[in-house]
Amino acid sequence: MRKTYIVEKGILEDSHICFELQNPVNDLKWQATGQMITDSDEMAFVYLMDEEDGYSYVKFPQSVWPLLAETLQSKVAPVLKWETGKIELSNFQDELQSLIYNIEGNYNYGKVFTTAVEEAFAKLLSET
Template identity: 35%
Template sequence: MNKRITITKANFLNSKLNLYVSESISGLSPAEQILVDSKEFSFVYLLENLEGYTYIDMKEPIWPCLKKVLEQPIPVWILFEDEQWELTNFYEELSELITNIRGNSNYGAEMVTKVEEIF
């Protein structure tokens, strides 16, 4: 069964972006893929296990942090208490998505506008 987890806090520490969640990420591993949820104005990083995917929602309030990652590529980590994973292939996936969204009405006018304003 697929599950959604929202980022509760983001900060830069020790040359990496830390994304904090309020639910366990134990047993999950990075799927190295980012999707777009145009209705929720969110980028969605996939974590996976044998049962399916867990969607990590990166909603608009943390986009300025994501922009900094694109300007100066640094590792992005997801954390819950003592659990942590590096979100591998993050820069490449996000960079490609931003390029594809700009001026592309397939993502919806409001999503395109929001992405163009921040990125």
């Protein structure tokens, strides 16, 4: 069964944006896949993590989208932290930016999600 983890908050730490998981977890043996998808029903972006027995989801709910926008302006990959470890989220900015451009004006994601993304990432979208 696929596991889902929720990012609760993020902070700027040593020039990295560090996202923190909502619930304490231990002994994660993850590898960053460099891939991101959306969960428009849950209003979230989802980063895929490779585990020994398949993929896990790391969800970035709407409450942390301002930090996602900030991450797009950074040249440094963000880091995901949990109780006993951390991992760099490779290819995060490229994947997120591609999704945002694809979502803009695309109601296949649902009007509510599309509108929320357009508003949260208006600065990025206005630069194109």
